[in-house]
Amino acid sequence: TFFRTTTRDVELGGTPIPEGAKVLMLLGAANRDPRKWPHADRYDIDRSTAGHVGFGGGVHMCVGQLLARLEGEALLSAFARAFSTIEPDGEPDPLFNNTLRGWVRLPVRVRAA
Ligand code: HEM
Structure with a gap:
């Protein structure tokens, strides 16, 4: 989990979030989203890992990766x-x-x- 603070009013997945709100992101959950990762529990060495967020994403992406x-x-x-x-x-x-x-x-x- 990591926090973000909204810089303006936004709507995310149908939920309005006001400016200045703390938003807790569950990056670990995103890496197990069945819409993106079918069979997330299976160790699959052939799986393409493109698009995972283990090191975050965007401007705050892990600089130590x-x-x-x-x-x-x-x-x-x-x-x-x-x-x-x-x-x-x-x-x-x-x-x-x-x-x-x-x-x-x-x-x-x-x-x-
Ligand atoms: C397996 C090891 C690591 C994992 C899984 C990992 C994961 C992450 C993730 C998910 C973020 C994003 C945080 C966010 O979005 O707020 C992050 C940011 C960051 N990581 Fe890592 N990290 C690892 C190793 C390292 C190492 C070795 C270093 C330094 C030598 C490092 C330095 C940083 C820093 C400075 C940021 C903040 C970047 C920013 O906010 O601009 N990380 N890391």
Whole structure:
């Protein structure tokens, strides 16, 4: 979730919103909208990710996303080289946070490559 403040009266999805109102955006929900993402729960490596809002959008789009993407690529590439399998190994522990999803603990079992 992120907040925005309206700079003028607007109508969004049929709901009038006055100027100066705080609007809470649920970006995580947008990434799971079935009109855009059928089978959002399925891990689909062939899915086109164009149009996701994991890094926001517009003028406030994440300025750190190139670094974040590089870190992700470095980590996942190192994992893929080091391990032949990575599997869940126990119940994950969700992190309770009003803004971001995450895990306190995500147990996995790996097998060396
Ligand atoms: C996987 C990692 C990351 C995710 C999922 C993420 C996600 C986001 C999202 C959704 C926004 C938009 C916020 C909004 O619309 O109000 C944002 C903004 C921002 N992010 Fe990230 N981010 C990540 C990593 C980073 C890193 C590594 C940095 C800095 C090195 C960073 C710096 C920023 C900054 C400064 C903004 C505000 C940009 C603005 O308001 O103009 N982020 N990020």
